[in-house]
Amino acid sequence: MDMSSEPDDSGGHCSTADSDGEVAEEIAIVSFERKLETAREIEAELADRYASIDILEYHGEIFEEYWGEYDCFVGLMASGIAMRKTAHLLDDKWEDPAICVVDEELTWAIPITGGHHGANQVAQDLATMGAVPAMTTASEAAGKQGVESRAKAMDTHVVNGDSTVKTNLAVLDENLGPVARLEGPRAVLVGDDVTVLKRNADDGIVLGTGSVSGASKEAFLAAWDQALARTDYGVGDVEFVGTATRKEDEDGLLEAAQERDLGVVVFDKETLLEHEGPTPSKSKELIGWPGVSEASAIAGGAEQELVLEKISYENEVTVAIGR
Structure with a gap:
């Protein structure tokens, strides 16, 4: 996800019903x-990823009975059943619960409604059990990060x-432009083609991260722990991980x-x-890029200042912390 900290064109790449940003917390x-x-x-596989997971035994009015009480329904049934039993309940995509169906053999996980509001998220989690996430939202189908997904990442x-x-639509056309970060107090006038994102927390830190190609998941985790241990912050204080576009496909980082x-x-x-x-950083001399960890920590932080300058872990991963 690209993000700029200035309101210009120079930058880069469950809660309330109208503000999920692809987050689901309460699952049925x-x-x-x-x-x-x-x-x-x-339930056992996903238990530690959600605030609550309940199992409801199906009957003809089960969705109607619990409509609005959960962020997402996981229907262990044919998609046609879920569609017929919920169609008359659907009203507003920002307020309706998400629905994802999965077959008994856990072969397919299919978001039906609310893809960007929990169903895609649940489908991806079911992939850890072998199910193939059959996501049809346009941005995800095209391999791009939609605005709601960007909101969740940040x-x-x-x-x-x-x-x-x-x-x-601008994401699909690759002309959305940067996400401008504005700190107030300030008044901003926007049109109906500008999506406004509001931070969920008042403050937090950014883990600016660089690495050699192919660094392992374990190296990233250890590097982050080492960096946090040198501050008064913990994982719960992290807003997001910042890195460079050239590192966005690093499997170890994403895992x-x-x-x-x-x-x-x-x-x-x-x-x-x-x-x-x-x-x-030697990378500036070699390829023209500044040190990724410090620059992304500064660019991502609300105050744009470093809490911890770059440290290295096993010559694989570098981490800096910004706020």
Whole structure:
């Protein structure tokens, strides 16, 4: 996800119903009696990823009975059943619960409604049990990060939901532009094609992270722990992990971030050069990029200042902390 800290074109790449940003916290697994064992397996696998997971035995009015009480229903059933039993309940995509169906063999996880508001998230989690996430939301189908996904990565929520139709079209056309970070007090006038994201926490830190190619998940986790141990902050204080666009496909980084439930925000070269840190980096001489860890920590922080300058772990991963 690109993000700029300035309101110009130079930058880079469950809660309330109208502000999820792809977050689901309270889940209900709806299952026929004969499939309850599978439902319990799903509950056990996903238990530590959600605030609560309940198992509801299916009957004809089960969705109507519990509509609005959960962020997402996981239907352990044919998609046609879930569609017919919920169609008359659907009203507003920002307020309706998400629905994801999965077959008994855990072959497919299919978001039906609320893809950006929990169903895609649940489908991806079910992939750890072998299910293939069949996501059809346009941005995800094209392999791009929609605005709601960006909001989740940055620990923010969408304020004006209707705007995402236009901004997600811009994502598909690759002309959305940077996410401008504005700190107040300030008044901002926007049009209906500008999506406004509001931070979920008043303050927090950014784990600026660089690495050699192919660094392992374990190296990233150890590096972050080592860096945090040198401060008064913990994992719970982290807003997101910041890195460079050239590192956005590092498997170890993405796996480590997923394990810690952290979003990853990537910055383009121009943004990082504008926020270069104090520690010299050989990469600037070799390829023209500044040190990724310090620059992304500074660029991502609300105050744009370093809490911890770059440290290195096993010559694989570098970490700096910004706020």
